[in-house]
Amino acid sequence: xxxxxxxxxxxxxxxxxPLVLPSANRTSAVRVGNMLYLSGHGAALLEDDTVKTRGKVxxxxxxxxxxxxxxxxxxxxxxTLKHHVDDLDRVQRVVKILGMINAHPDFERQNKVxxxxxxxxxxxxxPEVGCHARSSVGVDxxxxxxxxxxxxxxLIGD
Numbered sequence: 001x002x003x004x005x006x007x008x009x010x011x012x013x014x015x016x017x018p019l020v021l022p023s024a025n026r027t028s029a030v031r032v033g034n035m036l037y038l039s040g041h042g043a044a045l046l047e048d049d050t051v052k053t054r055g056k057v058x059x060x061x062x063x064x065x066x067x068x069x070x071x072x073x074x075x076x077x078x079x080t081l082k083h084h085v086d087d088l089d090r091v092q093r094v095v096k097i098l099g100m101i102n103a104h105p106d107f108e109r110q111n112k113v114x115x116x117x118x119x120x121x122x123x124x125x126x127p128e129v130g131c132h133a134r135s136s137v138g139v140d141x142x143x144x145x146x147x148x149x150x151x152x153x154x155l156i157g158d
Contacts, residue, residue, distance in 0.1 A: 004088035018083035029084045040151040044144040048072045054145045058107035070116030093155040094132040100149045102142040110136040
């Protein structure tokens with residue numbers, strides 16, 4: 001067990017199944033050189049029944065509930081990372097995440113929702129690897145009325 005997996009265990013986090021997409025025309029990740037690009041991980045694909053997977057933030061679900069959903073998506077993203085690179089200690093940097101927040105038009109705190117993922121990556125991977133660039137975007141809708149979808153770019157060592 002590597003350092004990252006030990007940290008997950010200390011945090012009481014058990015990784016779910018990695019993202020598997022329902023079509024042959026796309027994959028959950030593509031590696032180009034040392035960069036691994038993870039496809040969007042949407043709340044509708046979470047197996048975690050303790051978080052909200054449908055609804056519009058600040059209308060159907062609260063900011064705090066959406067934060068928890070973003071955190072659960074980050075855990076799912078780590079499971080997908082592990083599936084593609086085997087050893088999570090090979091992740092040299094969380095380069096960037098993009099969070100799409102399905103929110104009421106007057107909601108202006110998409111950044112606070114995406115902190116659910118950012119805080120988790122920072123805690124799991126530490127400040128040197130887990131600190132990342134990011135964008136948080138409010139959208140009018142997502143597939144299956146998901147409140148959050150997140151994609152990411154990761155630097156992988158050999």
